[in-house]
Amino acid sequence: MAVVEILVLTLLAGMSMPLGAVIARIERIRPRWLEHEFRHSVIALGGGALLSAVALVLVPDGIEQLDVKAALFWFMLGGVVFMLIDVLLNLFKTTASQLVAMLADFVPESIALGASLALGGSNALLLALLIGLQNLPEGFNAFRELRHSSKLSPWRIITLFAAMALLGPLAGLAGYLWLSHLPSTVAAIMVFAAGGILYSVFQDIAPQVKLARHWGPPMGAVLGFALGIAGHMLTS
Known part of the structure; x- marks a missing residue:
């Protein structure tokens, strides 16, 4: 039954x-200033959801199984690894930086979700909700990046994203089957992902949110975090 739950939760996320x-494909909002503000608000929503995943699930659950030195090591390592990925993407001038960042969040979080269920954790549903909440604006942003920087057709990009969603169940099952007796490893993965996500928020997401003389986008971040709080309270 747990296997089915993992497959369903990770696939939906x-x-x-x-x-x-x-949504990015059909997005047509007028007047143009509102369309522009909407895009920034969607990006901010993802940032708020990512922060809520770090603050409400990944770090609290992760540090339960680690001492201070181990927690800080894995957290900082996550930030460093994501930074190196960013440096490499910039070095090779790739056109898919948002896509790579999206997968870099999604895969370790799915592993943590599967392992959490194996260890009897109660936050699997909340983590799945937060993963889905953050993947929505990340998919929106990655689509727009690929659409403007590659020759792929819109529906080919959407099909590619749908295929990548299958990585979630695979990662979740890997976490469930191989890490069920390794709670400290699961905790390390969670804290590692938290460090990487925090780097991504301040390196990639937050700088894209600000618009001169517009105040809606920051409220998107507040809304994203608020949805995380609601999910945390409803699933606790």
């Missing part, structure tokens, strides 16, 4: 990526 791409 992953399908937020192509859903975000579909």
Whole structure:
């Protein structure tokens, strides 16, 4: 039964990526200033959801199984690894930085979700909700990046995102089957992902949110975090 739950939760969370791409594909809002503000608000929503995943699930659950030195090591390592990925993407001038960042969040979080269920954790549903919530704006943003920097057709990009959603169930099952007796390893993965996500928020997401003389986008971040709080309280 747990295997079915993992498959369903991770697949639904992953399908937020192509859903975000579909929204970006059909997005037509007028007047133009509102369309521009909407895009920034969607990005901010993802940032708020990512922060809530770090603050409400990944760090609190992770540090339960680690001492201070181990927690700080894995947290900082996550930030460093994501920074190196960023440096490499910039070095090779890739056109898919948002796509790589999206997968870099999604895969370790799915592993943590599967392992959490194996260890009897109660936050699997909340983590799945937060993963889905953050994948939606990340899919939106990654679609727009690929659409403007590659020759892929819109529906080919959406199909690619749908295929990538299958990585969630695979990662979740890997966490469930191989890490069920290794709570400290699961905790390390959670804290590692938290460090990487925090780096991504301040390196990639927050700088894209600000608009001169517009105040809606920051409220998108507040809304994203608020949805995380609601999920935390409803599933606790």
